[in-house]
Amino acid sequence: MSFFVNTNISSLNAQRSLVINAPALNVSFQRLASGYRINSAADDAAGLQISNRLTSQINGIGQGIRNASDGISLSQVAEGALDEMTTSIQRMRTLVIQSRSGINSQLDRTALQNEIRQINKEITRIAETTSFAGIPLLDGRLNRDFLVGANAGENINVNLERDEGWTADGLRLSEVVVDGTDGINSPAITGQFNPTGTTFSVPAIPGTVFGLQASVNGGPFALLQEPVGSPYAGAPTPGQVTFGNNANINALILGQAIREGTGVNLQASVAGNTFTLINNSTVQFRLSGTAPDEATALANQAFVMSLTGLSANQVGIQPFQIAPPEDEDLITRLNLEIIDEAINTIDSARAKLGATQNRFQATIRNLSNVEENVSAARSRIRDTDYAKETAELTRTQILQQASTTVLAQANQRPQAALSLLQ
Structure with a gap:
């Protein structure tokens, strides 16, 4: 068989085994010391993200x-x-x-x-x-x-x-x-709740309504406001809505007055002098202020009913003073x-x-x-399994010791060449 001194193949092989085994041993030490299976992205890239x-x-x-x-x-x-x-x-x-x-x-x-x-x-x-x-x-x-x-x-x-x-x-x-x-x-009596599908018919009676409030989709009550560009009124005024002698225009004015007063886009389908609530829109009315007596409160209610076409139950009635x-x-x-x-x-x-x-x-x-x-799921991905890792540590330590012993023996092999020179 061939016999070389300058190149000790057995020693190189043992050294390679030590180099391969060292990272695994280091990983085991790190996992056991930290308690984590994943200590860097190199340990488990996908597991680290998860x-x-x-x-x-x-x-x-x-x-x-x-x-x-x-x-x-x-x-x-x-x-x-x-x-x-x-x-x-x-x-x-x-x-x-x-x-x-x-x-x-x-x-x-x-x-x-x-x-x-x-x-x-x-x-x-x-x-x-x-x-x-x-x-x-x-x-x-x-x-x-x-x-x-x-x-x-x-x-x-x-x-x-x-x-x-x-x-x-x-x-x-x-x-x-x-x-x-x-x-x-x-x-005070607030007007009844008007759900989607309620239709309002507005008459062709001129006049100005004061103090009518509305709540759209359950929001806060707010005074109706004169629509911008109304043909029957000047500058928009909160709490004031002016109607004319055209029922179709009056229906548009009432719907727009509710939108501009409450700031909520009341969804309605307008046809002629009527508009119908659609798309889950709801509306409720009430009158602001306090009347000096019951007769005045009823008169105010009747006046609003005549101009808007709302029923008494839809308008409600103001509180009134009883002496x-x-x-x-x-x-x-x-x-x-x-x-x-x-x-x-x-x-x-x-x-x-x-x-x-x-x-x-x-x-x-x-x-x-x-x-x-979720903590249990994370633990299964991230934490160290000590039973498994201690077994892996024992295995790598034995391999390291064996590789070290083999390396020592391999390094002694070239000594045999001296016997040939005697």
């Missing part, structure tokens, strides 16, 4: 759970304030009934009225001062979105918007009178109607807050489950 996407989702879900908890806290504070307001209003209702006891003197009624005024002040104070993390909750403008997921658009909304606010004045509780010194307003002691039974009934309406309004808001809190709780439970499962 695990990072899962990490983004897990982090987003975790923050979404905390956001949902904040939403629950905010809702609980608002609901607690409304609960206290309900207690105060219930006391006010009791006082109204107490005021009709036959043994009360005028001084007794005055005392009852003084307590009602203090209750109203406390209700207003609660509405004006209740806040959460500096956010006013009962000023009528609360409308907050809570992102409860890892991606944009996964929101839960908390909404306590109310045009009149939640003060005693906004709930009309300041109009409750039991001592006979002031008048009382009858409750005591015209009819104490009527005043008591209206007092209780105001109070009951305030209770119903608050109860509706509390019910909505309660449903929202339950939704937040359900979201937290679902997100916790998702977070657990």
Whole structure:
């Protein structure tokens, strides 16, 4: 056989085995030390991308759970304030009934009225001062979105918007009178809800409507506004709409006045002197202001009906002043109607807050489950399997030791050449 000294093939082969085995041993050490199977993109390029996407989702879900908890806290504070307001209003209702006891003197009624005024002040104070993390909750403008997921658009909304606010004045509780010194307003009646498919027929009667409000698609009520370019009027004026003696034009004017007053594009199909609500558009009307008496309120309603073609149920009626002691039974009934309406309004808001809190709780439970499962999926991709990796470490260590031993033996082989030179 051939025998070479300058080139030791056995040594080179052992060296190559050591070079090949060293990176695998280093990877095993790194994985066992860090706890991660993927420590660089070279370990698993696709797995690195997938695990990072899962990490983004897990982090987003975790923050979404905390956001949902904040939403629950905010809702609980608002609901607690409304609960206290309900207690105060219930006391006010009791006082109204107490005021009709036959043994009360005028001084007794005055005392009852003084307590009602203090209750109203406390209700207003609660509405004006209740806040959460500096956010006013009962000023009528609360409308907050809570992102409860890892991606944009996964929101839960908390909404306590109310045009009149939640003060005693906004709930009309300041109009409750039991001592006979002031008048009382009858409750305003908002026009009926007009769903998609409702058809309005507008007559050819000239005149100007004042103070008619509309709510489109459930939005806030706003005064109708004279359309730009109307042939019957000058500059656009909020709360004023002028009609002429052409029914077809009047129909267009009414539809455009609703759009320009509310700022919402009411969808309607116009044909002749009629227009029909389409594409899920809805509209509701009411009259602003307070009439001095019932006759004036009914006359205002009738005038709007004559020009617009709306029915009495569609127009509604303004609140009107009733001067005591015209009819104490009527005043008591209206007092209780105001109070009951305030209770119903608050109860509706509390019910909505309660449903929202339950939704937040359900979201937290679902997100916790998702977070657990996604974390498990990421772990299977990214984390070190210690059972497998320790076995791999043992294998590579044995190979390294064997290669080192073989290299030592291979390096001794050229020594045999000396025996040939003796």
